[in-house]
Amino acid sequence: MSVSPIGRETARVDGPLKVTGRAPYAADYHPDGLVYGHLILATVGRGTVREMDVSLAEAAPGVLAVYTPFRSIRIINDFAGRGAENYTVLQDTTVRFRGQIIGLVVADTLERARDAAALVTAEYTSTTPRTSLADSGPGTSPGAEQVLAPGVGSIDEALASAPVTITTTVSQHAQHHVAMEPHATTAVWQDDQLTLYCGSQGPQRHASAIAASLGVEPAKVRVIARYTGGGFGSRVPAWNEAKLCAAAARALGRPLKVVLTREQLFTTVGHRSAVRQTVRLGAESDGRLIALSHESDAEMPAVAGWPLMPAEGTSAVLYRTPNIRIDQRLVTLDTPSTWAMRGPGEAPGAFAVETAFDELATRTGIDPVELRLRNYAVREPLGGRRFSSKYLDQCYRVGAMRFGWDRRPRRPRSRTDGDWLIGMGMATAIYQGGRGSSSARVQFRDDGRVTVASGTSDIGTGAWTMLAVAGADALGLPVAAMVPELGDSALPPGGSAAVGSGATASTVPAVQAACRSAVTALIRAAVENPRSPFHGLDPADVRYRQGRVSSGRRSMGFRDLLRAMGVPDVQAVENTEGIDRDGPYAFQSFGAHFCEVRVHRLTGDIRVSRFTSVFDVGTVINARTARSQLIGGIIWGIGGALLESDPIEPDGRYAAANMADYLVPVNADVPAIDVHWLDHPDPQVSEVGARGLGELGNVGSAAAVGNAVFNATGIRVRDLPITLDKLL
Amino acid sequence: MREFQFARPGSVAEAVREADPGTAFLAGGTTLVDLMKLEVMTPGRVLDINRLPLRAIEATGEGLEIGSLVRMRDVATHTLVRRDYPVVAQALEASASGQLRTMASIGGNLLQRTRCGYFRDVSVPCNKRRPGSGCPAVGGENRMHAVLGTSDSCVATHPSDLAVALVALDATVRLRSRTGERTISLRDLYLLPGDTPHREHDLQPGELITAVVLPRLPWASHSIYVKVRDRQSYEFALASAAVAVRRERDTIVEARVAVGGMGTRPWRLAAVEAALAGRPATEASYEAASARALDGVRPLRHNAFKPELMRRTLVRALLELERTR
Missing domain, CATH: 3.30.365.10 (Aldehyde oxidase/xanthine dehydrogenase, molybdopterin binding domain)
Incomplete structure (x- = not known):
């Protein structure tokens, strides 16, 4: 009985090639x-x-x-x-x-x-x-979206009626993928x-x-x-x-x-737009939302690019509220093209709304976790659909326990360790978790191995290994018997691009379908080929199991069968459809970030000292690469909070267009990161139950850092990055 | 990178004889090669001096003499440096990255060029790179730039951590040129930018640093280097402080104080030293003395925080030094 590799720790199949320099990249030809x-x-x-x-x-x-x-x-x-x-x-x-x-x-x-x-x-x-977003007024709106409770005339009216209101304006400069x-x-x-x-x-x-x-x-x-x-979008x-x-x-x-x-x-190459956002919250004094407004003005190059929409993937799907309005405006500037960058709108959007939520928690005196639970949504607040599967409440609770959230200083700037101020903050992670169409080819080979091919890409995510794991699971064979293939436009059309955190969730079902068809094709060949020991049998009487074809007492491994038949390989190609984007369910992956920072009382140095994140992503295909992705996203969030920023000058010159001036975190900036996920396969997304997770770690992590800095210092920095000069 | 002639002299005499005004000496190459790739430096001739016998660290009557080709790492890990001049070891360990410290030489470190982004971008003017072309940093993105020793022509920060520690210790450098040998104070090696920011140091064309001398200063064993920066490694200082203190019981008798990340050259703070002398070793004394660090600062649009950060960095360094006793 073979054990399925799904969800287990599988080392990257391409790892040895990469660490020995034998994996050719584009410039190596x-x-x-x-x-x-x-x-x-x-x-x-x-x-x-x-x-x-x-x-x-x-x-x-x-x-x-x-x-x-x-x-x-x-x-x-x-x-x-x-x-x-x-x-x-x-x-x-x-x-x-x-x-x-x-x-x-x-x-x-x-x-x-x-x-x-x-x-x-x-x-x-x-x-x-025209280069300055800060000096530009509101941009052009593609049309605000809103839901108002019966009898409410406008979002402003709803906000005005609230006993507690919060207005938070945050901003950030351009960020670059710099793969x-x-x-x-x-x-x-x-x-x-x-x-x-x-x-x-x-x-x-x-x-x-x-x-x-x-x-x-x-x-x-x-x-x-x-x-x-x-890649990260670039x-x-x-x-x-x-x-x-x-x-x-x-x-x-x-x-x-x-x-x-x-x-x-x-x-x-495109960058992430500079963006300014204002979130307004109106709440009862017990923290329950009455209204939420999320407006943004994002850089949109005159040469076009990716329209940064920070509210639709965050505020529009996060918290229960009877009144909600989002308005995502675009400001035309003479800047280089923009493009989606990891958590394209969600990462900046979550910084805005999750900072605002922290301010609401401070104002109402309600614990930030409790505040989020009081506003827990079981339907999209704007779209109205139910979530396919949502255990975010467990993420909050499990995360709080793992992190030791109960030891959080309730008053800002109230805990020290020597010259260091200690603070803790948390924030929610959310990212679309659907699945798109895909295709795969599976091929039994007479060398005893199985090719698992799909026209997708591995941008460091682990797709090579994902193909091997999915094929091994579907065929009951060891991962080592799989020969994955990807990254080639000549592979069967319809492969999933590595975008929107969807490559794994989309491709695994295609591999499963192709494996089933390849097994059918193998059995058909076995009964039809005159040199096969199964020749002439009814295909219904022939079974495939763990690499062996059998009927009654006759049994043969596929390698020997192919050799006996004189056939080098038997293959099948399958295409799979994605989920219905207009269907009854909203597909989102979720998580909760918890962060501890230390800030020097004199010089303001900020050190992230602990990070715990718990995620609800459905089934995890490969624990090792999933953890790596989630950790990478969190580190990206730490960088976004503290370092990554490229101001643009009046003449259009980027001030930090090299990796000495454009700072990303180094090892010394990153603590050990505790990543955990719940085990709740999503029954709506696919048979295997896997939603995406590649960008999820990056969403909300910057806000968790910022909220921890506030808890440590009592200083709320709304213009990213949070650098030490802003804490003096 | 532009074409250049390359030679590898076998002796100091040969190196300085071969060197002319268009020559660059290549030691670790960690600054020079970068800047040649960016075409910020386009020497017609590069002399690789790595074969010269300038790799010894020796205790002499004067102090500790360090050959200019000794690598940063080898100085930082040297037993006598760590014991007698911790400020130097700490400044080195706070510099660059492990890989760079293994490559880069002590002499090269002292002559490394500024990290000013305009200096390193040949598509914009820079008085240091192209004299008289202008300084975009004065009115530009100048958060990292200097607040001490600046001029209207240049506000570039001196980047070396090591130089800050050495200036605090009154270190000297041995120089060799065609005309002979001389020894000067490291402080005097560095020039203020004034109207001639392209002239960064008082070296004759082709003059070579052969050694750095750390003078005997027994109380330098009670010294510290504190560096404050945006990320915790592989990044230049927003502010740094090199501090040595001689105490008798709870009273400061003498102090050496220099700061980095602040000046167009490493900046010795005599006023702070004077204000510390004779005071009790308390945070209140440190606060009072460090206020003197603000004499003569000229903040720019994006670095108005720097004087206060410098003051706090000094207080922090003095407090942390006190705890090492």
Whole structure:
């Protein structure tokens, strides 16, 4: 009897390759005849490139081509598809933001391309860009959404009637994904067929975007992204560097590689919008909500990008309230494109509403956990649907117990340890937990192993291992017998992209379906193949179990069966549908964060000293990678609370466009993190019962830190990041 | 990175003979190579000095002499440094990362360039990088910038932690050039930016630091380095303090105080030292004396918190030092 690996600790199947450097990332491919490209970026914030002098660059050793708006290469606008930006790179002389691509130099070595790029000069006519969200008024509203109790005329009326009201305005600058692997593309044409090596969260989507930009049939583009060094949203669209690389490789008839420098990444790849939010709460004196209003003004680049909507995934689905209104406005600015970044709207949104809830707890004198339980929602407050499965109340209670929440100082700034002020805070985590469509191919092989393939991507999340675990579970075989495949647009169409925390929840059901079909196909082959010992039997009398095919006393492993039949493999492909987004249930994953901080009484240094989080995510597929994801999200929240911030200057320059100035946490900033999850499979989401969890840890964790800082110091910092100068 | 000539001299004499104004000495390379990649520094010639015999740490009559090529880690872990000059070991351990400390030399550390983001970005003006082009930091994102020793031309902070500790100890540096040898106070090595922020130190073209001398100062064994920063490792100081105190019973007889993260060069605070001398070793004394640290500060738009943070950092350092007794 084999034990299912579902929910157990399975080491990453790709781990040994990665730690020994044998897993090839996009820039690790070196096809024969490879040449190298280096980008040139605009240094004004808005205007026109009047002229560019490329003569020195063209004369430099090894230079093969210099592309500029004046000597361009044809690229087609794919914005109507899933493109991020509404203009087309190098097709006109307009500068829309500082750091926009205005040139590509190609040479026979990376160094020569880079040196030549430095020799190109550009003359601009420039005007003043709009860059400051803080100086901008309210943005354009796509339409507020609200539910009001009978007889209530407006949200303001509802708030005005409340005995207790809280108004909290929070803000944050741009944040960047800065995945460890910089964006890189290696483009190889053979005749009219393109193979593109790049990091990608969805290789199949990526291939169609590139094909559209090049004006070729989607079948002519194959994207290979087997290993991707982090995505966090930044590898969902195909950015301009990939399109330019593919187009220039075709024009030159040479394989071409373009690797962005870390500094270039900050403007050529989307970032998380700067955003300002105001949450207003109206409550009874016992803390029960009467009204909740959540308004936001988020940066929306004139070149388009991801619209940051912080309320719809947080306030709109979090707490019971008879009156609720959300208004998520967008402010047009001349900034680089934005894109979804881990917990895209939810992470900032949760900081706003969970900070406001902490303020309400302080005002009413109600314990923050108790306050949340008093406002517990069993239906979406705005949409009205029931949750598919929700045990958030248990998360609060179990988390409080594990953390020792009962020892929280009730009064702010009332506990010290030597020169350190001690504080504790908590916040709720919530993130959509549905499942999308997917596909998988499962193949019994005559070497005794089973290929489990899906056109998804592993951006460090553990998808390789997820495929192996799901296949091993469905077929009753060891994980080691599985050969996972992903990250290739040539895999069966319909694979789930690694987006919206949905890859695992979406793909496991597809693997299960494909395993069932592969077993059926194996049995059919066994009864139909004249060389099979099961030939001629009724398929209903033949069983598959744990890798063996049997009927009566006859039994044979699939490897021997395939060899006996002279068939190298038997396979099946299955497509699965996602959940009905307009169906009766709201799918959300939940969690509760508890955080302890220490703040130095003199110098304000903030140290996160303890963190406990408990989650309700349905079934966990792989405990090890799930924990890793959740911890990673929490660390991201710590960074968001204390460090990550990129102010933009009046001329459009990002002040912290490198990893020395754009701070993310280092080990010394991160305590041991206690992550725990409940075991409640979601009966509505799928047979296996798994909802998503990849972004969940990142939602609410910054608020838990901020609330702990308030508890430690009595100082409420609403403008992120919470740096020590704000606590002096 | 621009093309450059590369040579590897075998002796100090050869190194200084070969060096001309366009030459950069390469030791650990942790600053130079970064800045060459960014094209902030474009030396025509790079002399790798790692073969020079400047790697000894020796106790002499004067004090402790540390060859300029000794790596930061090796100084930080040296028994005599840890015993006699804890402020130096602590300053080093609070610097950079483990990997960088293993690579970077003591001489290079003292000459590392500022972390000012405008200095390191060749797409914007910088008086230090391109004299006369302007200083965007004065009116720009200047939270990390200096409040002491600034000018209208430059407000860049001196980045070295080690230099702060050494200035507190009155350390000297041995220099060697074509014209001979000299020894100067480390304090005098660093120039204020004034109108010429591109001139950062009082070195002749091609002059090489061959050693750092920590003078004998028995009470330096009672010293501390406190660094306050946004993240807890691998980050430059918002404020730091190097403090040594000589006490007799509960009275401070003498003190050495220098601060980092505040000045355009490591900043010795003689007024604070004077205000501490003769006072009882209490928090009230520390509070009173540290107020003198604010003499002459010039805060900018985003770093108005720095003077107060400096004052508090000093109090904290004095208190923490007291607890080490």
